[in-house]
Amino acid sequence: MLHAAKSNKRVKRDHGALKNSDIAELLALKAETAKMPAQKALRRASRRALMWPEEAGDIVGSGRSLTELTGVGPYIERVIKDWIEKPSTLPTPPPVRRNFLTYADTQVILAKKPTWLMGIKGDLQMHTTWSDGEGTIAEMADAGVERGYEYIAITDHSKGLKIAGGITEEQVREQAQEIAAVNDSLMRDGKRLRVLRSIELNLNPRGEGDMDENCLSELDIVVGCFHSSLRGKQDQTERYLAGLRNRSINILGHPRGRIYNFRLGLIAEWQKVFDLAAELDKAVEIDGYPDRQDLSIDLVRLAKKSGCRISLSTDSHGPSQLRFIEYSAAIALKAGIPPERIINCMSRDELLQWARKIRQ
Template sequence: MITNADVSEALFQLAESHPAGDLRFALLRTAYAVFDHPRELSGSRRLPESAALEVLPALAMLRSCRTPDALSAAAHRLAGPNGLRGSSSREGFLTAAEVERTVASPTSPDPRCLRGAAHWHTRASDGAGTLESMARACVRRGAMWAVVTDHTRGLACVNGLDAEGVALQNRSVRAWNHRHGEELWLLQGLEAEILDDGRLDLPRAARSGVLLIASVHTDLADRRDQTGRLLRAIEEPGVWALGHPRGRLFARRSGVRANWEVVFAAAAAAGVLIEINGFPRRQDLDPALLGLARDVGCRFLLASDAHHTRHLAFDETAIALAAHGGVPVSAIVNFEPLDHLASARPDLALP
């Protein structure tokens, strides 16, 4: 069967085969539309609404192909002067249709059994919702506990929280728990910057009682090996999880280079969780590296990286990645009750 993954990849390659201009832009827009379409196009009569009109005939031709050979022949007929080429920046990503299919299959971890909603942002940094509205949306999704992780005021986020902002949010978290803690227990986290030398942009004194996700947001196009930077970050006191470890972005960049086996072994030894970031353009880690992390004994945190209430559903993309990477439910903290977190972190405020 020809899938949306095949058709959208053909469209990306076609777009890049043409010089910059309207046609290239229309092909790119349609490639993203197919990638994000929640149902497989083959066998369905509807095309994605955001597909560009001027390339609908090309899309119709590609999706009517029955075999990879036929698809490749059709793409070559449509190709522009630059020729067709794949890109590592698009490898190891799941289309929206693959995510839907995966989480519905009986071998996938069941999204209905998720207890913890982790890694999401509010207006206090670069999110769109208030703490309250995001927490209510977590309740609607069936979560029992949730971790807000706004950005710290690092190099890459001017809107991040400073010490005063952290204290202010802590008061709101406590107020929520006082009123609604039996429904959903909120925990305060922070998404801190891993600086270029591997240290974090947050003083040690500010890390107690906070679930810290350490993430790379800078030097992501640097082709040098960054194992040392990540190892240093893992050793930093108070780190709970390594956020979107590769820092990759779909169709844009492949992210940092590192000796991942060494990084994962260090995380496993230090008890630092490896994040599975389900934001569809991130999908970080990818299934192949997840398998490697699982094999060296890592434990995992599913993250929606939501910047809006409707993004909280991206934890299903993270579940699909876990399923493809062979990560068992028993290795994912989001499926555990709150008191399991408590045993590892006596500094947390718990019910």
């Protein structure tokens, strides 16, 4: 039986059943030697391949056109079909493109444990029109209701990140009124979901936030993130330890700061970072935005060793992106994180209690 399965797999490969992950890498490689505008199209398609809803190989196999996939026009379709029909050796991705799951991969991982997604009661990082998102708070809440959530946290950028429309203390308090109104309306409609007040607190490399601490203490939960000096090659362990020790934060968001095919992210002695998170009972995030996937699966395995809490989020910038939770959930599942360590598996009351206790 085992034998048959094994040879079956090889036969499939021989016939060019390239996975979307292989296609993403081949597209990125081809872009490296291509001229404009092909270069741009290839790079974009490589990134989009991470999000395609099904394997391109299956689409070709069923006689459909690849142009139904985002980022694929007639030129890219011809390129991909050529690879599928004439397979050659598959390249190993360089670090800047390594350890990324495609959406198709996430579905295979999640299918092994059908109850896994149902245990996730909310999403803890997303943006709205208050900063650089495309949806209103009410629209994000509706999308959360559709996913069956108990809560979503609204984490617009804080004031220091001007490029992303960061909000001031005054705006945070205005936003509170809108959140209260949305929660009232959810309650009237008999919905279980509540919107939590949060923020993506911009941390400087010394781990300090850019907002008044009194204002932060009014929030339900706080995510702290680094957005500057993200290209250094020096060890950044101290920065992370300082960030975690910042009394205002519950969660260290997109810790590495990596972006697919663009930026490698920071270097640190991660075990030390996760050990401190465990000691302080804080959470580190698996940001499920497809070209972040940060923490990546290799680092989540280290976090598991430390036993620190894990936060799952989508970093959504619009209602349709809440499905990105499937990347974070698949990474956590694959890394073997038990539900007791995932803060999104807590009920709203438990979550709020933990968040308050940590910041006292």
